[in-house]
Amino acid sequence: MSYTLTLQDIAPVTHDTYQLTFNRPEGFEFEAGQATELTLQKEGWKDESRPFTMTSRPNDKHLEFVIKSYPNHDGVTEQIPTLGMTDQVKVADPFGAITDHGPGVFIAGGAGITPFISILRKQQEEGATGSRLIFANKTDKDIILQEMWQSMAGLETTFVVSDQDDTSHVKGKLDKAMLSQMVDDREQPFYICGPGGMVDDVRSALKEMGVAEDRIYTEDGW
Numbered sequence: 001m002s003y004t005l006t007l008q009d010i011a012p013v014t015h016d017t018y019q020l021t022f023n024r025p026e027g028f029e030f031e032a033g034q035a036t037e038l039t040l041q042k043e044g045w046k047d048e049s050r051p052f053t054m055t056s057r058p059n060d061k062h063l064e065f066v067i068k069s070y071p072n073h074d075g076v077t078e079q080i081p082t083l084g085m086t087d088q089v090k091v092a093d094p095f096g097a098i099t100d101h102g103p104g105v106f107i108a109g110g111a112g113i114t115p116f117i118s119i120l121r122k123q124q125e126e127g128a129t130g131s132r133l134i135f136a137n138k139t140d141k142d143i144i145l146q147e148m149w150q151s152m153a154g155l156e157t158t159f160v161v162s163d164q165d166d167t168s169h170v171k172g173k174l175d176k177a178m179l180s181q182m183v184d185d186r187e188q189p190f191y192i193c194g195p196g197g198m199v200d201d202v203r204s205a206l207k208e209m210g211v212a213e214d215r216i217y218t219e220d221g222w
Helices: 075-080 109-127 148-152 176-182 196-208
Strands: 002-012 017-023 033-041 047-052 062-068 087-090 105-108 133-136 153-159 190-193
Touching: 017 075, 033 075, 047 109, 047 148, 062 075, 087 109, 105 109, 105 196, 109 133, 109 190, 133 176, 133 196, 148 153, 176 196, 190 196
Parallel strands: 105 133, 105 190, 133 153
Antiparallel strands: 002 017, 002 087, 017 062, 033 047, 033 087
């Protein structure tokens, strides 16, 4: 089933990432962490659908998305900054393997943070504590919603920056050695989302560290 959404607000989150707020149509239900196929209702783009994660909570009255724009890709995300109030998009029924399995370790790379926005907002609303966010980016300016993460009660945050020497955060590449220093409890849920290579590397590192496969949640459901 498809639903038509009307844009109510668009605001920059970082230099290349935007928060879009839409009305929530009746009957559109989703779990925290799930995504939908979104299609711009603009001439020349009505046949180009792409998956994006809802970043609002399941009980919010509006629908929100945080979308990174890739100008060099000549695709749907390049159009995001050009959207204006009352522009419309169509979305399909939600899907996705990353949903809330309780407090745990959330490991994100870049725009892969988006499913965790809804899940961690939901956990905070419910008063759940004990989660940890490990968020890897190239530079400080790429960190999406840094202040929000740091203000969340009961959430431990670690930002890892790979390509900026003067960062005030952890400098380096997120690998097994770094994860081993950050994680003691190997029995809790581990959520991973980011570029494919990063997800594969982190999943392998966690398994080598003794984390059971059924405690690891990624978008492909492995």
